[in-house]
Amino acid sequence: MHVLIVGANSDLAVCLAETFARFEKPISLVLASRNIERLSATARDIEVRFNVPCTAMTFDALDMDSHPGFYESVHPKPEWVILCFGYLGDQRKAEQDWGEARAILETNYVGAVRFLEIVAADLEKRRTGGIIAIGSVAGLRGRKSNYHYGAAKAALMVFLSGLRNRLHASGVRVMTVLPGFLATKMTRNMDLPGVLTTRPEQAARLIHLAWKRGKDIVYVPWWWRWILWLIRMIPENRFKAMNL
Amino acid sequence: MVLMQRISGWGRYPQVKACVSAAETPSCIADRIARWKDCIARGSGKSYGDSALSGRILWMEPLNRILSFDATQGEVVCEAGVSLAKLIDVFLPRGFFLAVTPGTKLITVGGAIASDVHGKNHHRAGCFSSCVNWFDLMLADGRIVRCSREENGDLFRATCGGMGLTGVILKAGIRLQRVVSAWIDQRIVYCRDLDAVLAAFDTYSHVTYSVAWIDCLKTGKALGRAVLMVGEHADSGGLVPPQPRRLSVPFTFPEGVLNPMSIRLFNAGYAWMHRRNEGESRVPIDAFFYPLDGIEQWNRMYGPRGFLQYQFVLPRSEGADGLYAILSAIAAEGMGSFLAVLKLFGPANDHFLSFPMEGYTLALDFGIRPGLFAFLDRLDRLVVRFGGRIYLTKDVRMSPGVFRSGYPGLDRFLEIKAAVDPQNRFRSLQSSRLMEGACMC
Numbered sequence: 001m002h003v004l005i006v007g008a009n010s011d012l013a014v015c016l017a018e019t020f021a022r023f024e025k026p027i028s029l030v031l032a033s034r035n036i037e038r039l040s041a042t043a044r045d046i047e048v049r050f051n052v053p054c055t056a057m058t059f060d061a062l063d064m065d066s067h068p069g070f071y072e073s074v075h076p077k078p079e080w081v082i083l084c085f086g087y088l089g090d091q092r093k094a095e096q097d098w099g100e101a102r103a104i105l106e107t108n109y110v111g112a113v114r115f116l117e118i119v120a121a122d123l124e125k126r127r128t129g130g131i132i133a134i135g136s137v138a139g140l141r142g143r144k145s146n147y148h149y150g151a152a153k154a155a156l157m158v159f160l161s162g163l164r165n166r167l168h169a170s171g172v173r174v175m176t177v178l179p180g181f182l183a184t185k186m187t188r189n190m191d192l193p194g195v196l197t198t199r200p201e202q203a204a205r206l207i208h209l210a211w212k213r214g215k216d217i218v219y220v221p222w223w224w225r226w227i228l229w230l231i232r233m234i235p236e237n238r239f240k241a242m243n244l
Numbered sequence: 245m246v247l248m249q250r251i252s253g254w255g256r257y258p259q260v261k262a263c264v265s266a267a268e269t270p271s272c273i274a275d276r277i278a279r280w281k282d283c284i285a286r287g288s289g290k291s292y293g294d295s296a297l298s299g300r301i302l303w304m305e306p307l308n309r310i311l312s313f314d315a316t317q318g319e320v321v322c323e324a325g326v327s328l329a330k331l332i333d334v335f336l337p338r339g340f341f342l343a344v345t346p347g348t349k350l351i352t353v354g355g356a357i358a359s360d361v362h363g364k365n366h367h368r369a370g371c372f373s374s375c376v377n378w379f380d381l382m383l384a385d386g387r388i389v390r391c392s393r394e395e396n397g398d399l400f401r402a403t404c405g406g407m408g409l410t411g412v413i414l415k416a417g418i419r420l421q422r423v424v425s426a427w428i429d430q431r432i433v434y435c436r437d438l439d440a441v442l443a444a445f446d447t448y449s450h451v452t453y454s455v456a457w458i459d460c461l462k463t464g465k466a467l468g469r470a471v472l473m474v475g476e477h478a479d480s481g482g483l484v485p486p487q488p489r490r491l492s493v494p495f496t497f498p499e500g501v502l503n504p505m506s507i508r509l510f511n512a513g514y515a516w517m518h519r520r521n522e523g524e525s526r527v528p529i530d531a532f533f534y535p536l537d538g539i540e541q542w543n544r545m546y547g548p549r550g551f552l553q554y555q556f557v558l559p560r561s562e563g564a565d566g567l568y569a570i571l572s573a574i575a576a577e578g579m580g581s582f583l584a585v586l587k588l589f590g591p592a593n594d595h596f597l598s599f600p601m602e603g604y605t606l607a608l609d610f611g612i613r614p615g616l617f618a619f620l621d622r623l624d625r626l627v628v629r630f631g632g633r634i635y636l637t638k639d640v641r642m643s644p645g646v647f648r649s650g651y652p653g654l655d656r657f658l659e660i661k662a663a664v665d666p667q668n669r670f671r672s673l674q675s676s677r678l679m680e681g682a683c684m685c
């Protein structure tokens with residue numbers, strides 16, 4: 001199996017690469033991200049530890065003109081593409097600074113759409129494999145603490161559901177992952193509630209299991225589905241006054 | 245990414261506010277060094293005292309990739325933040341194990357080199373540096389130099405044991421030893437007093453691994469009651485170790501849970517248990533080398549004030565008299581420690597600040613409390629009188645004079661440091677305390 005992971009410098013992406021390398025042999029991995037210095041070390045680490053071929057490539061989600069050329073240069077063509085890039089950004093800053101707001105929207109949504117359409121066209125033609133994309137529980141209800149990020153992820157998840165609908169006919173799967181709080185680089189300087197926080201290696205294992213079981217949408221861990229159900233049950237006229 | 249954090253060493257004393265920068269790539273380290281006036285690299289934060297503390301910290305754990313492995317030579321090349329646990333997880337199932345390992349595997353390769361750590365096989369295999377073929381060191385000016393015994397030998401000898409003061413170790417080539425089993429054949433020998441345990445070390449000097457736990461609250465005839473544990477790699481049993489049980493100390497214990505009474509009780513129980521288990525048994529590598537790694541955050545047992553570990557070594561010729569004098573002083577003061585570890589070191593290496601020298605080393609844990617430092621100053625005087633020295637990796641309170649008298653290689657070390665780091669940009673709270681008077685004058 002050939003797997004391409006984009007946004008592969010995130011902690012969750014590295015853990016996913018490790019999990020797939022460990023459990024899905026024979027496998028070959030291509031990791032792609034902006035910071036190639038870090039990524040080449042990661043690729044070698046995975047090669048040595050799991051005895052699987054693993055290469056690193058440069059990929060910039062925001063440089064959308066480069067996406068077709070990048071996908072063209074990936075050899076062999078992947079059966080599975082895991083999309084992990086994302087940008088949490090600084091909500092406060094984004095409220096005043098269009099540059100920040102735009103970076104959040106473009107990384108999490110526009111860049112993802114640009115790239116996934118290229119991938120989808122290829123997979124649809126080859127009638128194989130699928131896409132795993134990382135959404136977020138933040139995309140299920142807008143909160144003042146991260147609504148730019150949440151809105152972009154919400155748009156991405158609607159896009160994925162449409163894409164899943166379209167690709168179903170050609171036997172190509174699309175899996176949407178909704179992680180809750182992850183203890184990763186992104187959230188290191190946030191004060192997260194300890195019991196609700198999941199370690200990325202745990203999350204990767206859960207995502208891999210859901211993938212094996214053929215799930216379309218997976219909450220990581222599962223109980224986030226019910227937490228979010230509760231949060232979505234709160235009427236808007238109450239919700240608007242709350243500090244969640 | 246730079247964060248302000250309150251951090252401390254493993255002893256949880258002292259706690260300082262520091263800017264912590266995650267080192268993810270060599271270029272981000274270079275960038276950080278250029279911007280900060282001074283800093284110190286920190287691995288997993290398992291050194292007890294203030295050697296990895298400063299106002300500005302390069303947190304090396306994210307630099308944790310294994311880069312290559314040569315199975316014919318047994319050489320692994322890895323980044324400095326790789327933990328020994330990761331190396332064991334990856335290579336033990338392939339029949340390789342660390343040639344030298346300390347009592348915890350939750351430390352980084354960079355930290356192991358900087359402290360030049362030792363293990364239960366020091367009398368036969370030397371320090372950790374003896375299995376380091378080479379490493380890449382980033383200097384204060386951002387240059388990266390390869391150091392080995394042949395290439396930049398002085399810098400190699402200054403950096404192994406140099407507490408991170410010569411530069412930042414980026415990656416290293418480490419030699420692993422071949423093993424055929426994930427098990428250790430262990431023998432437990434109960435020793436009634438100090439003479440018995442010192443004699444037992446000699447009796448078992450041909451065995452690869454040896455260490456003794458010593459009951460330092462015993463006085464009179466039972467002074468130095470000890471349990472010697474020796475071990476050899478087993479020749480069967482398979483390479484996949486059993487999953488160890490993991491416990492955790494979930495919160496900081498209140499003051500005084502560990503007091504002379506509870507320690508006496510623990511020691512009696514521990515001695516009784518081992519006396520019952522005397523003889524041979526086969527134990528997993530984890531249980532033999534890393535008994536305390538099974539209890540996460542055991543440092544919380546010492547309460548909110550934290551603790552320190554006092555580890556010294558006395559030359560072999562003075563060993564018996566010195567240990568007798570020091571153990572008597574500890575027992576008389578009732579300042580007992582429930583983890584007291586005694587080991588016979590083999591010959592010293594030629595590194596300027598490496599701790600081990602041929603003789604007996606004793607490590608004791610003490611909760612921080614009023615009167616402790618004055619008491620340890622008295623022990624220091626005994627250590628100095630017997631020609632010994634104190635381990636920098638455990639130290640948090642030694643005086644510059646005691647340090648200087650224990651480390652005759654200090655002047656040479658400072659010369660080399662001055663050559664590669666003239667502005668003293670790699671400094672820790674410990675180096676400021678111990679060396680700055682010396683190197684600035």
